Amino acid sequence: MHSAGDRIDTSTAHSARVYDYILGGKDHYLVDAEAGDAMCQHWPALPVHMLENRRFMHRAGRSLAQEHGVRQFLDIGTGLPTAPNLHEVVQEVAPESRVVYVDNDPIVLAHARALLQGSPEGATAYIDADMHDPDAILDSPEFRALIDVNEPVGLMVIGILHFILPPDDRRLVQRLLEPLPSGSFLAMTIGTADFAPEEVGRVAEEYTRQGMPMALRDLPTATSLFDGMDLVDPGVTQVHKWRPGPEQDSIDDRAIAMYGAVARKP
Template identity: 45%
Template structure:
C-alpha cells in the first residue's frame, strides 16, 4: 500500500519517538508498538495510573454508541475520524453485526495506521468499509473522499473519539466539528470522547506535560463546558455529556474522559 505521492507509509514512520496510536495500542494490550512506546506508556501510567482504564473505557464506549446508533436509531453510515490502529470491536464490526448493510469509512493520516488499514477493510457482503488517508483538520477533503462510499443525503454518524484533543486550538476544533455537521443531513449524529482534568483527572496534568515533551502528537485536555460547546446546536442523547465509562452504563467506573452522542435536528 502506497501513499498518493507513491511513497510507502513505512518511510514516514518514526520508531524512535513514542506515538499516540502505538502507545494507545499498548495500553489496550495490543502488539503494534515499539520499545519507546512501552517506555513512554509506562511512564505515563506511573504518573497517571488510570490511563489504561481510560483507554479501555473509550473503546467500550465506542461499542455501546455504535450499538445504540445501528440498533435503536437505524443508522447505516459511519464516518470514523481518527481511527487509530485496528483492535477488537472496530466500528464496522459492531455496526455490521447489527446491520450487515452498514457502511463505514475510516479516516486517519497516520502512516502507522495506514500500514494496518487492510485490517479495517473487511466487510459483510451487504455492507462496505473504506479507508481515507486524510487529516482531521481538513473536513472538506474528508467529506469529498468519503462521498465515494457514504451518501451524504442520508444520516451519517460522525465518530470523533479521542481526536479533537490533538487539535490544540479550541476554536479550530470547534470549526472542524461545525464543518462536518454542516455536511450531513438532519438525523445524523456526532459521537465524541475527549480527555479532561475534571472527573477526577487532575492528576493527568503532569502526565500530559510529560507526553508533550516526549511523544507526539501533542495533546490538550478540555473542560466539560469546552467539550459541550463542540455540540452546540445538536440534541444530546441521554445521559448527555458524562464520563465515557458511564454513558449508558450506570455501573461503569468513572474515568477522566468525556463521552457524548448528539443528534442533528
C-alpha cells in the first residue's frame, strides 16, 4: 500500500502549496516557491488577496455557527492547515461542531491527519478526494459518519472555484448541494479580474503555465452561481467587504480579486 508521501509530485507546483508559500507557511517545495515568486512579481498584492480569502472563510464559518446554528460543515479544497482552521473557528462557537475536510494533495493529506484534531465534543475527518468527483466525497465513509443529511450543513467552497472551468463549476456545486437539506448554506469565494484586470490576468497566465488553468468571473457570473438560493446580507461582495472587521478598513479594492457570498438553500 502506498503512503500519501509516495504520491507527492515535487516536479510541478500545486495550488495548495503555492498558497502555503505565499502566506508564509513551511509546507511547500522549491517549485512552489518559484511559482509563488513569479506570481507575486506579476501582482505584489497577491499575499493580501490570499489572506483576505482566508479571513472571509473565518467570518463566514463563524456566522453560520453563531447566527444560523449550523453544526456540521463540509470544507472543499481545504489546503494546508493554517491556523485557525475552520473547525477551530466553529468549535469555538459550538464545541460539538463537526467538520469534514476534502482535498486531493497528498501533502495536505499527511498534514491534515496529523493536525486537524477537533474538540473532544466535536469531530473532524479528512477525505482524500477531488471536487471534480463529488460522488467520491458524498459516498465516503467519513462523510456518512459525520454528516447527518437531515440537519443543515455549511458547504464551504473557498479559493477553489477559479480552478474549475465552466460548465463543470455549476454542475459540481449543484451536485454537492443536492443531498443537503433545506436550510443548508453555501459559502463560496470566486476569483475575478474585475478590480485589477492586468495584474490578475498575468497571475492567471502564470498559473496556466504551471499547469493550473484558471477561470475568472465577473460579478454577474459570480452572482449567477448562487441562483435558486437566498443570499445572506450583504450578498455577493469582494471578500474583504463581506461583514468586515476593523482589519479590513485599510485594504485597497484593487488588492482583492475574489468575490464571496453566503447563501441559504431554500
